[in-house]
Structures are given as C-alpha cells and as structure tokens.
Amino acid sequence: MSPPRTILLANVGTRDVQSADGKALVPRDAASHGNTTDTVRNVTLRYLEDYQADPEIRELITAPIIGKVLKTVGAQGGMIAHASLFYTDQDENTATPGHYGNDTVHVAAILEKWLPQMHPDMVGSVSTHRISATDIALSDQMYAYFRNAFLRDDRLRGMRDDLSRPTRFVVSCASGTTGANVGLILAATEFFGEGVVIMHPSENQPQAVPMQIASMLRRQALRLPVQNLLRQGYFAAAATVIDSWNEPATAPLGGASRAIQRWLDFDDHTGLSILTGTVQQAGNVAPRVRTVIDKIAKELGERTSTALIGADRPVADRHNVRPESAKRRFTDLYWSADLCVSQNRLFDLITRVHRLHEAILRWKLRTLLRVKTDDIGTGDKLATRRTFWEKARAKIGTGALPSTVLDQDRSIDIDALILVIDRLGASGLDQMTSLAKHARCVDAVRNLRNKNIHGFEGVSEDEIEKLVAPKIKGLNLADTIGGSGSRALMGCLRGMLAAIDMAPNEKNPFIDLGDRLADALIAVDALENA
C-alpha cells in the first residue's frame, strides 16, 4: 500500500503573509479602525501586483503560520500533495463595516503562487476557494459552506474514498475568523472522518501542534445519539456504538446495555454472564455506573435464581410459572411489549402480547383452581383436561357452562380459559369479569398473530385498531382504555394484569434503566475527575 498522502485545508487569515522580517504587512484591525487605504485587501493587492511583476519579491515574503504546518508535516517525513486554501472576498456593499478591507482574497493569491515556488519539495499544488457565505463570522453558515464545498469537490471526495491510498486531511486552524475555523473543523471532521488531523500553529511553538480534537469530536458527538438510543430502549444498537469507542470508562455501560437486551429476550443467564464479565474486565468502575450495573445484576440474578424456565429444569416442568416469579415475568413481558410499541415493532408486539395473554389466563386458573392448565406437550393430556374441567365445574356449577364445553376431554385452549374465567365472574368473582372482558379484547389479535407466525399477513397499527377497537367498544371499556391501536391493546393487557393484582407501574422499567445508563454515560466524564 502506498504511503499516506497529505492534503492541507486552511482558512487564509490576514496575518498569513508577512514581511521577511516577521512583521505583519498591515497592523491588526487596520480596517476596522477606519483606515480604508492601508487595509489588508489594498496592501496585499499591491504586494501581489509587485510579485507578479517581479518574482524576486518572493524573497521579501514569509508565511509563518502555514510554514509551521509545513515544518510539522516535513518532520513526519511527509509533504503536502495539495493545499486547498479558503479566502474571503465579500461584497463591498453588504459586508459588515470594516470587514471588507480585511478580506484575504489577495493573501490567498500570493500563497497560491508563493508556496510551490518557495517550497517545491514540500507543496505539490495549491488551489484557492472563495468562501461564499453571507456572514463569515457565523459558524453555522460557515459549516454549511464547507460541507457543501467538500461535497462538490470530486477530487477531495475521490481521495477520501480511495482505499488503495490513504489520505491525511490536515486542517490548520490558526488563521481566519472563529466562525470559519469552527465551520472548517466541523465539516472536515464529519466529511473526512478518521483521516482528519487538526493542527494548531501556535504562536509560541516552532511547529504546528497536532491536536486530538477530531477524534474527540467524533467520540464526544456520539454521546448524544447513544443517549437517545438508550433512552428509547435500543440497547443492542447502543451497545454496538459504545463498544466501538474502546474506552475503559464506558465499556461497562456497553456491557450493561447488552445485558438488558438479553434480558428483554428472556435470556437472563447470558445477560448476567455478560454483566459479570464486563465488570471483571473493567476492573475499576465509576460509582454511578456501578450503581446501575448493580441494579441490573440484582434484577437478572433474581430472575435466574427463581427461574421460570431455567435450563436445568426438565422440559415438562418448564411451563409452570412459580408464584414468586410470576409477577416479575409478567411485568417483564408487559414492558418488553411496551417497548415494541414505542419502537414500532408491531409483529414482535403481538407475539409478546399473545404470550402474556395466554400466560395470565393459565396462571390465574392454575392458582385459583389449583390445577394444571397446560394440556399440550408431554404428559397425560387427557388426564390433565379431565381434572381441569372437573375442578372448573365444581367451582362454577355445571349449569353455568354451555353444552359445548361439557365434554371432559375438551382442549384447554384460550377460548376455554376465557369462558371459564367469564363464568367465574358471573358466579360472583368480580375481578374475573374484568379479567375476562380485557382478555377478550386482547384476544382480538390472536388470529393476526397466528397468521404471522404461520404466514405473511403483516401487522400495522390500522389492522390492530380495526381488530381491537370494536371489542373495547362492545365490552364497554372505552371509558377506561385510552389510545388507539397498539396503545389500546396495551391498555387491555394492563387491565388483565390489574385484574390479577399485578398492575404494572407507570414507567417502563427498561426505559428507566435506559435513562439511568444515559445519565451515567454523561456522568462518566465528570466522574473521571471526581
């Protein structure tokens, strides 16, 4: 692979060309002090004209600021293959008073000629570019100018995208207005990415000093989108970005984020193991980060120790929800579904809603009737069914059940579960009526779920609304269930949980953890100092 080539990007300032004895050609701010004759524009034009007439004039000129950049690049064994210089040349009628005289158009023209002549071994070619912004003092306008300029420059883009030969884009940031330099640094860092090196030709240093600002900008700027990802519950995506920083201070946050993602997929063991590994690897974890990690570890630990479906348990027993873990599991499922709503993952939403719907119904009857309700899979399913119906009839009374379910071998499916709960409600258990009503609303999406598990139906908000709204209206729940579509569906699910005394809190705990991680991410920088 060829060695990297170096491109210089620099704003041209009023002090970029000086006399050979190191003095400025024009006193600083001459123009703004009302001197309209000896302005930078006028004086440098005279120099340029003299230079064009007599090439020997070059010996009377120096370029100390760019010269320091050349020294640094040279000391690193490189040379400037091309220099893009950006100058100002404002409209005399619209420029801010005094600023017109400070325009650097002729300074740039002198440098364009002078640099290759005086430094033929260090500078390949030079191009100059007029900054076409309304106000060169405003960083927003300058950023837009530079970004568009880079976008239109096929040569620069080509070098950026040429993977066969890496290019360093050296930005010199000591000349020009504050706005112009902020704009140039931002646009170059964004456009040329990892290839940017910002150099500061400091007045008290013989060479320009390379600064870490570009990589700091990129990394620091990512803090905000990552915070947003965490606050919105996109834990896997956030973890991917955090991991890419390769920073010891933030690495535990990446691990925590990935652990929550595993938790959301009910993979508690892996989540806990990721968390433990991350903390061990990090060694010293900032206190605020530690607090969040401890909270996640505690939650995951409780789930693995009272596992509903631990890997060490026999498959036949895996469906049985243990009382101590039921509420935790149901709320996990509820809030993971809630996250699907806020992230518009509607297919995943209805699979989770359906799963929770069925789990609540089975759990309620199992604990109320003290009977198994799962007649699918291994075991004597007929015996399970017969025991179930016997106990259900004993509780409800045979007469209260329609003839279609008098069959003792009838499958204990969702229709049967809702029916029994409904009849229990009619026989005096008030909460059962509420549970049955809300369950019927949620059940409206069962067929949609099945069509997506076994086919290509597709899920949309409109479809969910079309299915759920009539049920809510028909069962007179419209006053208590707000929202529409997926939100209304979640309202029905909340109603089911409330009917079994497991109403979820108001805030999604996963979002709460995302907020804590985002806050910890902000705090990490401050904590480094603590």
Next chain:
Amino acid sequence: MAILLLNVGSQDLLGPERDARDPLKGASSSGRIHAQTHFDRLDRGEPLDDVEWPLVSKYLAFTRSEGIHLDRLILFGTDQPGTVVEQFRKGDTIIAAEVLRRLILTHGRDVVGDATVVAVNVDGADRHDRCLDFFRRELPKWRGDDDRVLVAVTGGTPGVNLGLLLAAQATWGDRVEAIGANPSDPAFALDVARQMRVAFQRQPVADLLARGQFATAAEIVRSWHDDRFEPLALATEAIRLWLDQAHNDAHTKVNTAMTHEAPGAALDLSNLLQDLRRDIQALEGEAPVSRETELRRLKDVFWNADLCFRQERHVDFVARMALILERAIRCFIEEVIGHPVPESNNPRKREDFEVALEAGGLSRTEGRGLDYVAFVKIAKDVASNTGRFGADVTARATHITKHADALDKLRQLRNESVVGHRLEAVTPKRVAEYVDAGLQRVFPNDGDPRGVDGVQAAIRAILGGAGDQPTGPNPFLTYGERLSRALLDIPL
C-alpha cells in the same frame, strides 16, 4: 428552568479609554490587569458606569425579549496555569468574569436568578482538544432539569467556544440553543447547535443504516427536524414497515417520499425510492398469491431473519426461520398438486384441497390440521412416488424433507420461546443444542455448518428445492448501504 453558559472573551469588558479612530470601540478590559482594576473599584463600592459589557448585555436583552428567566448563568473565564507563557496568561478572563458576574447580579436581576464563575484552567486556551476535554468534564456537574440551555458562542477563543458548545450538547442534548452577537446587531439565535447534531449524527446514522438498523436511524433523522432529510426518513420507515411485513403501509410511505422534492444531489435517493417501490410491490397481494410471489416472500423472510440474527434478535430469527420451514414445504405442495392449501378451515375449501391431493395420487390428510407435520407427510408421499411425479420432483421432495427433518427441533425451540407458548431463552448456543444433531445428518463433514449457520444453510437448501434459493448479499443491507450513501450526500 433555563441556563445560560458563556465564555468570557477579550471584548466582554470594554474600559473607559476610547479609541480615537473608532469611537464606538472601547479598549479591552478583559485581561487580568485591567479587569483587576475594575474588580478593585467594585470592591471599593465604586460604580462602573464607564465600563461597557456589550455582548453580555445583548444576551440578557435577548433573554428578556424571548421571555426567558435564567435560573442560572455560568460565566467561564480562562485561568491558564503558570506553565503558559505570561504573554498569554495576561489575557486570561477569569477576573473579568467575576466583574461581569457582579455587574449582572446588580443590573440584570430581572432575568438572572444566580450567576457563577467557573475557571477554565486549561494549559492553552487556543487548544481545541484541551478545551473540549475541560468542558466535557465540567459541564455534567451543572446538569439540571433545564428546559432551555443557551450557549453563547461569541466571546472567548475558537477553542473554548467549540468545546463549550459540543460538550453542552453531549450533556443537555437537543435542549441546547446557540446564540451569538456582533457589534452592530442585537443578539440572535444561531442554528449551529442543531447543525452540529446533524453533522456528527449523520455518520453514526449512516453506519446504523448500513447495519440495517432502520427504526433507530429513522428516529434520529426525524429528530433533526430538517425537511431535506424527509424523503430519506420516509424511505427508511418504509423499509422498517417492510420488515414488519406491512407491505401496504410501506408502499404508502414510499409514495409519500416520492412526492417530496428530492434534494439537488440526491439522484441516488430517487432511484432508490423507485427500486424500493418495485421490490415492495412485488411482495404485495391477497392470499392466495401466485407461486412466484410466495417464493419472493419466502426469500424476503430469509433475509429478514438474517438481519434479525445480525442484530442479536435471536428469537425473531428462529421465528422467521420456522415460518419459512412451514411455508416453503407448503409452497412446494401447492406447485406439485396445482392447488392452493387453504389458509382457513373453510370445509368446502378443505374438501377441494383433499380432492386435489387424491387427484395427484397422494393420501388425504384424514382431517388432521393443515400444519407443518401434515405438509411434511405430504411431501414425503411425493418423494416416495417417483412413478407419478418424475425423478426431478421426487428428488426435490426428498431434498426438502431431508433438510426439514434436520431442522425439526427448530420449531420446538420456537414454540418454547416468547413467540410460542413459553418463555425459553433463545441464544445461538441453544439453537445449536436443538439443531446440531439433525444437521449432522444432512451436513456430515467436519467443518460443515452448524448452529445458526447450519440453520441458514438448511433453509437455503429447502428454498432451493421449493424453487428459489436466496443468493447474493442481504437486500436489506444493500438498501441500508444505499440509504447510508444518500444520507451522506445530501447537501446543506
């Protein structure tokens, strides 16, 4: 709650000496020596009527006119360490900041609750990197429940201003508003804070798109509130809907995107939208759809599953692969007997299907559910009937059923997961535990694919047998890469 953060610069305190050439311009009193004089005068109880503080006055006037009450105002003054040469330390503004604080609390009480001075003790206030490092450590200490965070970026060096603005955004997010001022105008709002967010979020969003994280990318693009990105946001949302199989909604999004005036340089985006519409359209249709459409959908779900796995959504990967398993065999049966498998339990349609089976020389299903098990049985019937169906069809049937048998336990894993009837965790390891024994039968050699790779290989084989094997790169990722490029190419 509102807070104003500002760097105190050399033009923030203007002393009594007037410049003869420019009567509007005062002498800078922000450096240590002059500021100390004013500080001492304040200490003696003297008013500073002859000292102007034009920029800060303009900022306060701005907040008044906007109806903002500043609960806190933080003045950052440079206070470089002794290692910095005296020439530069003389210009430090820490004392000027304290003078300003007192002036503000005397004259600006109507809009400022409290004012605090913070020393910027960096070694080189002209070093952008050191300034940013300072602010990223300092600002989180000042984070509160501020609805509005104003950052004045006129005073101070470019280094401190850039550092302050960027660190403020990392601390307060999109609540940050930049304001500026110049000698001739009142203070004004600058768009640079939002632009900076776009500038630095654009590359990460491009990366997200390239990785197929469409929902996340769309969320962030929307947060920019910039019409130039609207068609791209709509295209991204369309792909997200497509991934949710909501083809009609996805199609509508693309149509809406096409009504927007495309940004000048975004020709690629126009082409992309047309391709997107074509690809989504090809998947639309009410059941029963044509065999070609069904095969396209199966391939589509294959790539959808691939994306789920890449994004660590393992449950969704298994659910989608199990769906393909069932539908691919179903599609093959429909092709062989030339009759659709009914989607519902409609008795008449069911009977028509049974008749079609018999007409094809296959056994009736004897009333059992038309599910995966039934489909495999029918396909095996086909495989064993070379005389009737010919060598090609029976070979395909054998190929399909062999690979389907290898993946039989994949369905069990799905059924035990959250998308089925339990809450079993789905991990790559568990996928391997469930399927590797079966895969050994069809891929017997060392080095043959196992686990998730094996599932993908077997499903590819099944889809090949059904009529259209997925090849090439994942089309969703191809779209992601195209969107990524288009995003970076949108001019400002």
